[in-house]
Amino acid sequence: MSKVRRPLTLTAAAMVGALLITSCGSSDGGAQGDGKTLKLWHYEAPNSAMGVAWDQAIKEFKKTHPGVKVEFEAKGFEQIQKTASMVLNSGNAPDVMEYNKGNATAGLLAKQGLLTDLTPQVTKYGWDKLLSPSVTTTSRYDARGVMGSGNWYGVPNFGEYTMVYYNKDLFAKNGVQVPSTFAEFEQALAAFKAKGITPLANGGAEYPAHQYLYQLALTKADRGWVDAFELYKGKADFRDPAWTYAANTLSDWVKKGYIAKTSSGAKAEDAGVSFISGKSPIFFSGSWWYGRFRDENKFKWGSFLFPGSKMTLGSGGNLWVVPKNAKNKQLAYDFIDITMKKGIQNTLGNNGGVPVAAEPSAITDPSSKELIENFNKVSSQDGLAFYPDWPVPGFYDVLVSATQKLITGSASPEAVLDELQKAYDAGAPTS
Amino acid sequence: MNALKRFPVLTAMILGAAFMVLPLLIVLVNALKSPAEYSANGPLSLPRGLYLNGLTDFWTRVDFGNTLLNSLVISGSVAVFGVLLSLFNAYAIGIGRIRGKAYFLAFFVLANVLPQEALVYPLYYLSKQVGLYDTRLSLVIVFSVVQAAFGTYLLSSVLAAFPKEIIEAARIDGAGTWQILWRMVVPVSRPTLGVLLVFFFIWTWNEFLLPLVMLPSNDNQTVSVALGVLQGQRLMDATMTNAAGLLGALPALVFFLLFQRTLTRGIAVGAVK
Numbered sequence: 001m002s003k004v005r006r007p008l009t010l011t012a013a014a015m016v017g018a019l020l021i022t023s024c025g026s027s028d029g030g031a032q033g034d035g036k037t038l039k040l041w042h043y044e045a046p047n048s049a050m051g052v053a054w055d056q057a058i059k060e061f062k063k064t065h066p067g068v069k070v071e072f073e074a075k076g077f078e079q080i081q082k083t084a085s086m087v088l089n090s091g092n093a094p095d096v097m098e099y100n101k102g103n104a105t106a107g108l109l110a111k112q113g114l115l116t117d118l119t120p121q122v123t124k125y126g127w128d129k130l131l132s133p134s135v136t137t138t139s140r141y142d143a144r145g146v147m148g149s150g151n152w153y154g155v156p157n158f159g160e161y162t163m164v165y166y167n168k169d170l171f172a173k174n175g176v177q178v179p180s181t182f183a184e185f186e187q188a189l190a191a192f193k194a195k196g197i198t199p200l201a202n203g204g205a206e207y208p209a210h211q212y213l214y215q216l217a218l219t220k221a222d223r224g225w226v227d228a229f230e231l232y233k234g235k236a237d238f239r240d241p242a243w244t245y246a247a248n249t250l251s252d253w254v255k256k257g258y259i260a261k262t263s264s265g266a267k268a269e270d271a272g273v274s275f276i277s278g279k280s281p282i283f284f285s286g287s288w289w290y291g292r293f294r295d296e297n298k299f300k301w302g303s304f305l306f307p308g309s310k311m312t313l314g315s316g317g318n319l320w321v322v323p324k325n326a327k328n329k330q331l332a333y334d335f336i337d338i339t340m341k342k343g344i345q346n347t348l349g350n351n352g353g354v355p356v357a358a359e360p361s362a363i364t365d366p367s368s369k370e371l372i373e374n375f376n377k378v379s380s381q382d383g384l385a386f387y388p389d390w391p392v393p394g395f396y397d398v399l400v401s402a403t404q405k406l407i408t409g410s411a412s413p414e415a416v417l418d419e420l421q422k423a424y425d426a427g428a429p430t431s
Numbered sequence: 432m433n434a435l436k437r438f439p440v441l442t443a444m445i446l447g448a449a450f451m452v453l454p455l456l457i458v459l460v461n462a463l464k465s466p467a468e469y470s471a472n473g474p475l476s477l478p479r480g481l482y483l484n485g486l487t488d489f490w491t492r493v494d495f496g497n498t499l500l501n502s503l504v505i506s507g508s509v510a511v512f513g514v515l516l517s518l519f520n521a522y523a524i525g526i527g528r529i530r531g532k533a534y535f536l537a538f539f540v541l542a543n544v545l546p547q548e549a550l551v552y553p554l555y556y557l558s559k560q561v562g563l564y565d566t567r568l569s570l571v572i573v574f575s576v577v578q579a580a581f582g583t584y585l586l587s588s589v590l591a592a593f594p595k596e597i598i599e600a601a602r603i604d605g606a607g608t609w610q611i612l613w614r615m616v617v618p619v620s621r622p623t624l625g626v627l628l629v630f631f632f633i634w635t636w637n638e639f640l641l642p643l644v645m646l647p648s649n650d651n652q653t654v655s656v657a658l659g660v661l662q663g664q665r666l667m668d669a670t671m672t673n674a675a676g677l678l679g680a681l682p683a684l685v686f687f688l689l690f691q692r693t694l695t696r697g698i699a700v701g702a703v704k
Contacts, residue, residue: 043660043663043664045663046488046492073648073649074493074649075649075660076659076660076661077663077664078659078662079643079659079660082643082644083643083644083647086555086644086647087647090559090565092565092647092648100664207665269666269667269669272470272666273469276470277470277471277472277473286665288666289666292466292666296466296470296471298471318664
């Protein structure tokens with residue numbers, strides 16, 4: 001036994017030494033603001049539309065900035081979400097970074113003074129001229145960190161909106177007409193139900209369910225209603241006709257079997273997979289599914305805007321932000337400008353993304369064309385109504401549990417709406 | 432049926448093992464599927480052919496070789512330092528019989544139950560003050576201390592039961608405090624130390640929150656943080672997540688198998704007592 005001991009302790013000591021040296025060597029100081037490196041962080045998958053387009057933007061940036069090194073780091077959404085305020089408050093902040101839009105995210109960082117005010121750059125480069133008003137709402141934050149007015153703290157590169165995805169093959173096979181009005185839409189749902197098919201894919205444990213709810217309310221809403229709810233310009237009343245109609249209709253749809261009661265516990269991923277595998281003929285959700293459906297759907301499919309509604313869920317996409325502690329801000333502005341140019345925007349559009357400033361003629365893929373035309377239509381008629389979980393911190397979880405109760409029928413629509421009202425009033429800023 | 436009657440324990444164990452292995456098997460199966468196949472047939476179907484792109488894509492995307500090295504360096508250092516620290520503490524408390532022993536132990540237990548979320552901000556500010564933010568060394572220090580809190584608690588009770596005759600005999604032979612520690616206490620309690628070493632390594636390997644917060648650059652990232660890269664805002668890439676899970680769990684599994692004997696020895700030692 002004692003013979004074994006000596007070499008063991010020796011190796012242990014050697015290991016400790018080696019480990020110490022390597023772990024100490026990692027603390028290389030941050031690069032100085034020499035204009036020679038651009039530190040870029042984003043969290044889009046490399047094969048997504050944004051991933052592809054921004055990769056091209058990096059190449060273009062290198063071409064126009066010879067001698068500048070681009071240090072790109074792929075991050076996770078959660079990672080940036082959880083650590084942003086700490087990283088941006090240190091010397092290790094990147095020069096330009098993708099960040100989630102909204103009061104609780106970009107608004108909060110802006111309020112804390114961690115982001116650079118981009119207003120001078122926006123007018124200098126003319127980015128504001130490329131973006132429609134409902135897209136720019138999420139770029140501007142006032143001193144309270146509330147979006148919609150004030151300085152520019154971010155620039156969106158893409159847009160997102162919700163639409164009705166439908167399985168053309170299943171529609172044809174069951175002899176169901178593609179609806180163009182809300183009445184026809186409900187007829188189509190009834191027709192599928194009559195054939196024994198649950199028409200709507202739903203994930204009650206995550207965002208899809210309350211996006212149905214909000215969309216139904218939007219069929220009875222206008223911009224003033226949205227501004228009251230999302231931007232606190234007026235009083236949001238959950239017992240008003242729009243919300244009441246939405247809650248009653250959704251609970252009605254479940255009773256009629258258009259939405260499966262069992263979907264109350266399903267995740268968004270489950271809802272998407274049930275559409276991809278051809279089980280559900282219709283899925284109402286966002287443009288973020290578009291690329292995946294294009295790659296994986298083995299049937300003919302298409303999309304249309306929610307019938308009978310001028311407004312739909314959506315907004316400008318995630319923002320490019322420049323941290324206050326960024327070392328090479330000019331390079332960051334140059335990079336943002338490249339991503340706003342036609343070339344990158346067209347690439348975004350041709351890969352299943354929703355560009356904010358592409359040339360419609362340069363989009364060659366026909367299904368992408370449909371996607372972008374629909375976005376431009378909503379955006380130009382000022383129809384982007386954001387997302388229902390935005391106004392109040394923690395509202396997402398309230399919405400999920402409230403719509404779950406609606407789906408399982410464990411609470412009446414009125415009780416559900418009162419629950420939402422209570423959470424909203426508790427969290428909304430009073431001023 | 433006969434076997435069921437004759438080996439009830441064995442059958443129960445086999446069932447239990449199958450139950451434990453099943454999730455890992457599902458991960459393995461889905462890691463080798465293409466995303467289209469997953470979407471079409473669901474997570475429980477068997478793959479039709481080998482699809483390795485998920486594994487290789489993930490490997491290159493997060494520079495997994497480097498990430499693996501980071502995790503090894505951090506977990507390895509923590510295991511060694513944590514055990515050393517626990518040993519010194521426990522030697523003082525368990526054998527040295529210092530005054531207020533119970534309070535010290537209570538303090539360590541308390542440190543043990545402290546949620547890590549409460550430590551995040553203090554650690555962030557402290558490490559920024561001393562210039563250790565975004566270095567692996569900061570995590571090695573933090574986790575050595577965190578793990579040593581548990582290690583001290585455990586080792587103290589083990590060493591409190593250390594046969595005093597041996598120590599007294601050594602003392603009569605002229606051994607000092609230091610010599611008693613290295614020549615007597617350490618060799619005798621080596622199995623326990625081995626177990627602690629393995630536990631510290633695996634626990635540190637699995638840590639997520641503090642590495643996430645303390646190591647923002649990808650160059651310093653650990654395996655568990657790298658797995659989080661795949662969690663999108665609204666979408667998840669199920670097959671690649673499985674591939675990543677497989678890659679992330681394998682090293683810890685290998686480490687466990689390598690030190691399996693240390694573990695069983697440690698457990699057996701306790702049993703004989």
